Amino acid sequence: MNLDEYQAKGLFAAHGIPVPEGQVAKDPAVAREIAQQLQGRVVVKAQVQVGGRGKAGGIVLADTPDDALREASRLLGSSLKGAPVRRVLVERAADIARELYVGLIADRTARRMALLVSADGGVEIEEVARTHPERVRTLYLDPFLGLRSYHLVQAAGTLDLPRELWPSFQAIGQALYRTATETEATLAEINPLVITADSATGGGQLLAVDAKMTVDDNALFRHPDLLAMRHTADEMPAERQAREAGISYVPLDGQIGCMVNGAGLAMATMDVIKLYGGEPANFLDVGGGARAERVKTALEIILSDPRVKAVLVNIFGGITRCDEVARGIVMALEQLQTKVPLVIRLVGTNEAEGRAILEQAHLPAAASLAEGARLAVAAANAGANAGTNAESHAGGGAA
Amino acid sequence: MSILVNEGTRVLVQGITGREGSFHTLQMLDYGTQVVAGVTPGKGGQAVEGVPVYDDVRTAVERTGANTSIIYVPAAYAADAILEAADGGIALTTCVTEGVPLWDALRVMRYLQDKPVRLIGPNCPGIITPGVTKVGIMPGHIHRPGKVGVVSRSGTLTYEVVWALTQAGLGQSTCLGIGGDAVNGTTFVDVLRLFEQDPQTEAITLIGEIGGNAEEQAAAFIADHVRKPVVAFIAGRTAPAGRRMGHAGAIIAGGNGTALHKIEALREAGVLVADQPAQIPDLLHTVLQ
Numbered sequence: 001m002n003l004d005e006y007q008a009k010g011l012f013a014a015h016g017i018p019v020p021e022g023q024v025a026k027d028p029a030v031a032r033e034i035a036q037q038l039q040g041r042v043v044v045k046a047q048v049q050v051g052g053r054g055k056a057g058g059i060v061l062a063d064t065p066d067d068a069l070r071e072a073s074r075l076l077g078s079s080l081k082g083a084p085v086r087r088v089l090v091e092r093a094a095d096i097a098r099e100l101y102v103g104l105i106a107d108r109t110a111r112r113m114a115l116l117v118s119a120d121g122g123v124e125i126e127e128v129a130r131t132h133p134e135r136v137r138t139l140y141l142d143p144f145l146g147l148r149s150y151h152l153v154q155a156a157g158t159l160d161l162p163r164e165l166w167p168s169f170q171a172i173g174q175a176l177y178r179t180a181t182e183t184e185a186t187l188a189e190i191n192p193l194v195i196t197a198d199s200a201t202g203g204g205q206l207l208a209v210d211a212k213m214t215v216d217d218n219a220l221f222r223h224p225d226l227l228a229m230r231h232t233a234d235e236m237p238a239e240r241q242a243r244e245a246g247i248s249y250v251p252l253d254g255q256i257g258c259m260v261n262g263a264g265l266a267m268a269t270m271d272v273i274k275l276y277g278g279e280p281a282n283f284l285d286v287g288g289g290a291r292a293e294r295v296k297t298a299l300e301i302i303l304s305d306p307r308v309k310a311v312l313v314n315i316f317g318g319i320t321r322c323d324e325v326a327r328g329i330v331m332a333l334e335q336l337q338t339k340v341p342l343v344i345r346l347v348g349t350n351e352a353e354g355r356a357i358l359e360q361a362h363l364p365a366a367a368s369l370a371e372g373a374r375l376a377v378a379a380a381n382a383g384a385n386a387g388t389n390a391e392s393h394a395g396g397g398a399a
Numbered sequence: 400m401s402i403l404v405n406e407g408t409r410v411l412v413q414g415i416t417g418r419e420g421s422f423h424t425l426q427m428l429d430y431g432t433q434v435v436a437g438v439t440p441g442k443g444g445q446a447v448e449g450v451p452v453y454d455d456v457r458t459a460v461e462r463t464g465a466n467t468s469i470i471y472v473p474a475a476y477a478a479d480a481i482l483e484a485a486d487g488g489i490a491l492t493t494c495v496t497e498g499v500p501l502w503d504a505l506r507v508m509r510y511l512q513d514k515p516v517r518l519i520g521p522n523c524p525g526i527i528t529p530g531v532t533k534v535g536i537m538p539g540h541i542h543r544p545g546k547v548g549v550v551s552r553s554g555t556l557t558y559e560v561v562w563a564l565t566q567a568g569l570g571q572s573t574c575l576g577i578g579g580d581a582v583n584g585t586t587f588v589d590v591l592r593l594f595e596q597d598p599q600t601e602a603i604t605l606i607g608e609i610g611g612n613a614e615e616q617a618a619a620f621i622a623d624h625v626r627k628p629v630v631a632f633i634a635g636r637t638a639p640a641g642r643r644m645g646h647a648g649a650i651i652a653g654g655n656g657t658a659l660h661k662i663e664a665l666r667e668a669g670v671l672v673a674d675q676p677a678q679i680p681d682l683l684h685t686v687l688q
Contacts (some may be wrong), residue, residue, distance in 0.1 A: 106501055108581040109647065111508045126653035143506045184502045186581075207670060218474060219500035248645040252637075263579060263645025264553025266609055267634035271658075272675045274637045283638070285645040288554075316555040316562070318538045319422075320525075345419045346536055347562065369559065370677050 008211035022091020031072030048083035092270035099192035121192035147177040184219035254279025257302035278377035295328025317348025326357035345372040401528035411465035414472035456487030470517035474498035494520035518584025520657035526575035543569015551606035567680030579646030587617035609635035622668040628686035
């Protein structure tokens with residue numbers, strides 16, 4: 001689960017990392033009030049989880065509370081790189097002398113958490129790593145020993161950090177590691193960590209101006225506080241329904257819905273649909289050992305997308321029983337009254353029983369994944385061209 | 400011959416009294432696997448399908464000579480089960496459990512690093528040497544003994560490929576899933592090394608997917624160390640960036656881990672990459688001639 005910037009900053013601040021003073025607002029009037037309280041120049045930041053937020057106009061300076069109101073009105077309800085803006089963070093603008101990068105990332109290849117630092121802050125670290133790999137320093141951390149003081153001394157050297165800032169950098173580094181450990185984060189990033197230039201406050205302070213965190217979905221069961229940070233009200237109904245039913249569902253842009261058991265097979269099914277000239281409408285893994293009820297829910301979710309013109313069901317029965325899947329499909333179709341054609345491919349455990357159930361319901365079965373994909377693409381095209389076909393038939397009759 | 404599991408494999412089931420554990424114990428017994436013991440803390444003295452249950456792994460190993468374990472315990476307890484197996488005298492552990500927290504996995508991997516033990520998984524279907532022994536949840540009947548080694552990050556996609564091989568008359572030496580999580584106990588490279596050394600294996604099928612760089616590492620290893628022909632399939636060409644596709648490890652992050660990058664790396668290493676699973680048997684026939 002990716003956290004919003006304001007949520008990550010809240011966790012950072014709670015662990016002792018200095019962040020700009022500010023608050024989140026869902027309403028432009030509230031944004032104005034926050035700006036008023038902060039006094040002076042503020043920055044209004046769209047709370048969306050997309051890269052390049054600043055360039056896309058999602059981060060703007062406001063000199064007066066009225067400016068803040070205007071910018072918040074513009075951002076709230078708009079959409080930034082496809083992500084709807086529902087909240088803005090209004091915080092005191094920082095006077096920036098230097099921008100640095102400090103992040104903790106789970107490195108799957110090294111099987112370690114890694115501390116990454118770079119003097120090139122404020123841009124995406126992947127970009128720096130690609131273009132100037134020598135400007136990113138990676139320090140792998142032993143999970144039994146954690147982040148040690150010497151790691152941060154090395155990091156400070158890479159960042160060319162003035163010595164008077166070393167103590168506060170040590171404190172920030174340790175606080176970041178504590179935040180990551182306690183939340184079981186797979187990513188905890190301060191980008192940029194700035195050295196301020198503000199003469200009013202003396203300048204030369206370290207400040208976490210942007211924050212990014214991803215926490216491990218698989219660990220959420222033991223972090224109710226993080227679970228509560230999920231904006232369930234913002235979720236699409238289909239996505240919420242899928243999550244609650246334990247179904248992995250990712251909506252895409254195509255016309256052919258797919259229901260598959262197993263994530264790898266589900267991806268392969270999408271790929272084969274594309275290979276035969278179709279576009280998948282979604283990724284959906286119905287899970288291992290799915291019973292009829294879950295299959296029915298999955299079909300409901302797929303068909304709730306009006307762009308779906310055909311559905312391909314691909315089940316390789318292992319723990320999952322083909323007869324349960326067939327029963328679920330028949331049950332769903334009885335209740336949903338859909339006109340969208342289904343192509344069903346069942347192999348494995350209780351295959352014969354499953355096919356018998358489909359046959360009784362007059363549902364076509366495909367012999368292989370390739371055949372299923374071909375049939376589904378043909379059915380989707382027939383559905384999409386239904387109007388055109390009718391015309392050409394009429395034309396043919398007249399000739 | 401085969402890799403990792405054979406006639407000498409004596410299986411201990413961790414979490415044997417649970418729904419999954421007991422169901423698959425029966426399935427493994429039916430396949431001919433020597434399931435010699437089970438462990439569920441607090442249920443020692445019971446029996447499941449005639450298999451004696453113990454409270455802890457060490458006692459089970461001492462009493463039954465189990466040398467391989469398979470884990471079906473819930474995700475919250477999986478790390479503990481893996482560590483207990485490693486400390487209890489088990490040389491090869493397969494963890495089927497899906498949803499193991501990443502920080503648990505990182506600590507487990509660090510601990511196992513210094514031990515003479517191997518972990519397959521987590522979040523994997525297990526391992527089978529067709530006709531000999533099955534330590535996993537895969538449907539046994541789709542496999543046939545033969546000379547193709549199969550290694551995969553997936554479960555059902557592996558069954559799809561294995562079934563295609565069997566129907567095309569291509570049997571398998573050993574098939575295993577290394578797991579769909581971001582961090583795996585056994586890697587593609589580990590398995591490629593074992594298949595390369597196994598006299599029964601004449602060709603290798605590698606099934607990868609988006610996320611991470613395990614396939615790129617496999618490609619580099621193949622180029623330098625594998626003389627046997629390798630045929631691959633990579634799932635997720637149509638997967639969007641930044642979205643997790645079911646498996647915890649299947650995500651294109653920061654532009655890294657795309658299917659195309661993996662396919663290119665494998666092709667450069669001389670691997671034949673199939674466009675779809677059904678094409679794999681044809682490619683294998685070509686290289687085995």
